[in-house]
Amino acid sequence: xxxxxxxxxxxxxxxxxxxxxxxxxxxxxxxxxxxxxxxxxxxxxxxxxxxxxxxxxxxxxxxxxxxxxxxxxxxxxxxxxxxxxxxxxxxxxxxxxxxxxxxxxxxxxxxxxxxxxxxxxxxxxxxxxxxxxxxxxxxxxxxxxxxxxxxxxxxxxxxxxxxxxxxxxxxxxxxxxxxxxxxxxxxxxxxxxxxxxxxxxxxxxxxxxxxxxxxxxxxxxxxxxxxxxxxxxxxxxxxxxxxxxxxxxxxxxxxxxxxxxxxxxxxxxxxxxxxxxxxxxxxxxxxx
Amino acid sequence: xxxxxxxxxxxxxxxxxxxxxxxxxxxxxxxxxxxxxxxxxxxxxxxxxxxxxxxxxxxxxxxxxxxxxxxxxxxxxxxxxxxxxxxxxxxxxxxxxxxxxxxxxxxxxxxxxxxxxxxxxxxxxxxxxxxxxxxxxxxxxxxxxxxxxxxxxxxxxxxxxxxxxxxxxxxxxxxxxxxxxxxxxxxxxxxxxxxxxxxxxxxxxxxxxxxxxxxxxxxxxxxxxxxxxxxxxxxxxxxxxxxxxxxxxxxxxxxxxxxxxxxxxxxxxxxxxxxxxxxxxxxxxxxxxxxxxxxxxxxxxxxxxxxxxxxxx
Numbered sequence: 001x002x003x004x005x006x007x008x009x010x011x012x013x014x015x016x017x018x019x020x021x022x023x024x025x026x027x028x029x030x031x032x033x034x035x036x037x038x039x040x041x042x043x044x045x046x047x048x049x050x051x052x053x054x055x056x057x058x059x060x061x062x063x064x065x066x067x068x069x070x071x072x073x074x075x076x077x078x079x080x081x082x083x084x085x086x087x088x089x090x091x092x093x094x095x096x097x098x099x100x101x102x103x104x105x106x107x108x109x110x111x112x113x114x115x116x117x118x119x120x121x122x123x124x125x126x127x128x129x130x131x132x133x134x135x136x137x138x139x140x141x142x143x144x145x146x147x148x149x150x151x152x153x154x155x156x157x158x159x160x161x162x163x164x165x166x167x168x169x170x171x172x173x174x175x176x177x178x179x180x181x182x183x184x185x186x187x188x189x190x191x192x193x194x195x196x197x198x199x200x201x202x203x204x205x206x207x208x209x210x211x212x213x214x215x216x217x218x219x220x221x222x223x224x225x226x227x228x229x230x231x232x233x234x235x236x237x238x239x240x241x242x243x244x245x246x247x248x249x250x251x252x253x254x255x256x257x258x259x260x261x262x263x264x265x266x267x268x269x270x271x272x273x274x275x276x277x278x279x280x281x282x283x284x285x286x287x288x
Numbered sequence: 289x290x291x292x293x294x295x296x297x298x299x300x301x302x303x304x305x306x307x308x309x310x311x312x313x314x315x316x317x318x319x320x321x322x323x324x325x326x327x328x329x330x331x332x333x334x335x336x337x338x339x340x341x342x343x344x345x346x347x348x349x350x351x352x353x354x355x356x357x358x359x360x361x362x363x364x365x366x367x368x369x370x371x372x373x374x375x376x377x378x379x380x381x382x383x384x385x386x387x388x389x390x391x392x393x394x395x396x397x398x399x400x401x402x403x404x405x406x407x408x409x410x411x412x413x414x415x416x417x418x419x420x421x422x423x424x425x426x427x428x429x430x431x432x433x434x435x436x437x438x439x440x441x442x443x444x445x446x447x448x449x450x451x452x453x454x455x456x457x458x459x460x461x462x463x464x465x466x467x468x469x470x471x472x473x474x475x476x477x478x479x480x481x482x483x484x485x486x487x488x489x490x491x492x493x494x495x496x497x498x499x500x501x502x503x504x505x506x507x508x509x510x511x512x513x514x515x516x517x518x519x520x521x522x523x524x525x526x527x528x529x530x531x532x533x534x535x536x537x538x539x540x541x542x543x544x545x546x547x548x549x550x551x552x553x554x555x556x557x558x559x560x561x562x563x564x565x566x567x568x569x570x571x572x573x574x575x576x577x578x579x580x581x582x583x584x585x586x587x588x589x590x591x592x593x594x595x596x597x598x599x600x601x
Contacts, residue, residue, distance in 0.1 A: 007507040018402045019413065025476065026419050029431045032442065036434065048440035049449065102323035110309070111316025117324060124331050126583065128537035130556045131576040134341065134563055135334035158330035161323055190315045219424040221540045226564070238426040242544060245430050252434060259427035270422045274415045282488035 033263070037062055037256040044253055062257040070232070075250060077258050079233065080240040085265075087149050087236060088217040091156040095164055095213050096206065098157065103168035104194050108180065121162040129159070129222055137226050147231045152224060156217040163281075164209050170283035171205040172198065208280035211273050215266050237262045341573035364574035373553060374575070378582065381554040384467065384542070385535035388474035393527050395475055396482025397520070401512070403483075404490055414487075421480035429544035432473055436460055466550035470542050474535060482527050489523045490516075529590065536583055555579050 035051075036044065038058040047053075068074020105111065106118060136155060137146075145151035175198060183193040199206065224239040235243070241258050244250050270277065343360040368374055403414055420428060435442050436459040444456035459469045493516065501511045539556040542548060548557035555575065562572040 004505065004507045007509055011508050015402045018398060022399055022402070023413055023416060026416050026480075029428060029435065030419060030423070032435065033427065033431045045440055048442065049445040051442075098322040098326060101319035105316040105319035109312050109316035109319070111313045111320070114316065114320075117320055120324075120327065120332075124327060126533060126580075126587070127331070127335055128539075128556055128559075128576060128579055128583070130537070130539060130559045131338050131580055132331055132334040134559075134569060134573050134576060135337035136330065137563070138341075138569065139334065139337070154326070154330055158326050161327060165323065190319075194319075215422060219426075221426055221544070222560075238424055241430065242426045245426075245433070255430065256434070259430050262424050263427045266422055266424060267419065270418070271415070274418070278418070278484050278488075282485050 030263070030267075033256055033259050036253050037260045039253050039256075041251040041253045062251075062254045063261075065251075065254050066257045066261065075240070075244060075254065075258065076232070076235075077237065077240060077261055080235050080237045081261060083149060083234055084218055084236040084238070087152055087156065088214050090149075090153045091160070091217040092210050092213045094153065095157045095160050096210055099161060099164045099168060099209070100199065100206065101191075101194060102161075103165045103172055104198060106165065107169045107172040108177070109190075121165055124158075124162050133222065133226055136223075140227065147228055147234060149228075149234060151227055152236075153217075155223045155227075156213075156220060159220070160213045160216050164213060167209045167212065167280045167283055168202065168205060171202050171280075175201055204276050205280055208273055208276035211269055211277055212281065214269065218266055338573050338576060341569060342577040343574075344570055364570040365578070367571060368574045368578055373558065377553045377555050377558045380467065380552065381536060381556075381579075384471060384474070384552070384554055385532055385538075387471045388478070388535050389528055389531040391471065391475035392478040392531060393482045393524060395479035396484075396527075397486055397524070399479060399483045400486035400490055401516075403487065417483055418480045420477045421484075425477070425540050426544060428477065429473070429541065432469075432545065433460065436469065460546050461550050463551040466546050466552045470545050470552050473545060474538075474541055477541070478531060478535075481531065485523060485527055486520065489520060493519055529587075532590075533583065533587070536586075537579075 035053065038060065039053050040057070040059050040061070043053060043057050064074070066075045067078045068076070069079065070076045106114060136151075140146050140148075140151045145154075179197060179201075180193055183197055188196070219238060220236075221238045221242060224236045225242070228234045228236070228239060229243070237258070241255060241262055244258070245252075245255050342364055343362065344364070399417060403410060403417075434440075436444070438444055438456040438458050438461075441456075443459070444453070447453040448456055457465060459465045497515050497519075498511055501515045506514070537556060538554075539560060542552050542554050543557050543560065546552045548554065548561065556579070559572050559575045559579070562568045562575060
């Protein structure tokens with residue numbers, strides 16, 4: 001067999017092998033998470049090898065325990081989910097409000113310091129989050145934002161701004177300038193143009209940017225840990241799960257139910273807008 | 289500032305244009321202002337303050353009265369550089385970020401190539417590939433911990449009963465497994481990132497070149513090496529750079545999996561411990577500053593190297 005024939009046989013086999021491995025590797029942990037979330041801990045300890053648990057051994061008590069408030073003997077995840085939702089939604093909304101005009105300005109308008117702003121947004125990426133964490137930790141405690149959800153929202157806005165600007169700007173640049181000029185001839189101000197023409201045109205990209213921001217805010221741990229760890233009533237789901245999984249008091253499968261609750265909103269949103277999100281994030285990558 | 293150009297632009301025939309330009313400048317600045325303000329307050333000022341803190345003798349108790357004044361000192365920097373664990377933690381960070389970057393880009397590339405030609409349910413499976421990347425890190429780290437647990441983890445149960453392991457492996461609490469495991473976790477979590485970008489790039493490649501190569505009798509591996517790969521190099525280089533920066537600064541993955549024990553004390557976790565464990569703000573700030581400087585040096589070298597390579601090629 002010559003090399004060409006050999007390779008033409010070999011690669012399809014390897015390709016399917018790789019696809020199968022990747023699918024198992026990416027999906028299995030999530031399957032296992034959902035499975036364990038319905039299993040009482042005794043069942044897991046008795047049969048740790050199982051990939052499938054008979055239906056009669058499953059329980060929903062794990063979910064009830066993890067959601068119940070602390071006073072009622074639960075873990076208070078309902079409260080954590082509320083906190084996470086408030087922080088993530090506020091952050092998404094505020095970031096969009098700041099970033100839509102910002103991205104429009106960077107993509108369309110000539111103003112002093114435009115170049116500088118562009119570089120600044122990129123440079124922000126280079127600094128370890130831990131570098132800004134220390135001063136923020138100190139500074140926020142000083143102005144009374146130390147253990148507050150507001151402080152957290154502010155930080156998340158700053159963390160999501162660079163990528164959001166990039167996503168929106170790449171899209172704005174594909175909208176023909178002639179549309180803006182036509183609107184201007186009709187007497188529309190820039191703000192009106194932005195509001196009535198650019199924003200509706202860019203709606204799909206705006207939604208995927210919103211999704212990206214929400215995901216980052218919902219998943220974030222470091223700053224929640226630094227700011228809120230002392231105040232259990234303000235914990236986000238990520239923080240709550242990470243704190244409780246360190247200890248031994250709470251049953252692991254109850255925490256698995258917590259993991260599912262933490263994961264579901266993000267995966268649902270992602271499922272709804274998968275294509276838009278990938279396209280938004282990789283904007284410009286096809287240019288090489 | 290070039291005043292002559294400004295006056296020339298304002299000359300009578302072009303008054304309208306200059307008014308427009310001024311309006312544009314004003315609108316641009318107003319529109320960017322909220323974003324700029326938040327970056328300034330939450331990122332730029334803290335970075336500057338961090339530099340100040342690094343050269344101050346402060347702890348959490350004294351910082352409230354001292355403010356940002358006080359005489360500068362090199363004590364923190366010296367203390368950081370001579371501390372026993374510093375160099376080893378820096379080395380761990382480098383090993384961790386380089387291995388995780390190389391691994392995730394390599395797996396992402398392989399995945400992008402495997403998914404390149406359409407097949408049934410490709411869209412769905414491709415969407416699955418991105419799950420590790422979008423899912424909350426706390427949740428997936430916890431699942432990994434459960435899977436790898438020495439007592440009831442699936443991996444160890446199967447390993448000891450079917451693969452003939454003598455005893456369960458403490459993947460997250462024992463050297464050198466712990467470092468290897470966090471690297472594997474990082475590759476698992478971030479190969480989708482490379483996959484996503486390389487897929488987008490592959491879609492945009494012109495098909496004619498590959499057709500021509502095939503007509504000339506090139507094998508698939510030759511086509512990849514000489515036709516596809518060279519076109520992907522810029523994207524791969526950019527991905528490596530991005531991933532390297534992000535992994536170098538990464539805190540939560542290692543913090544959640546091992547807490548920095550068993551040979552996985554990466555620098556950001558060390559800074560965190562200094563800050564919250566010892567309340568050593570000056571030390572933590574100095575350590576963070578050193579970290580940023582190391583990264584900057586590293587990037588300069590990387591850019592030099594790649595800049596030259598691009599010119600050669």
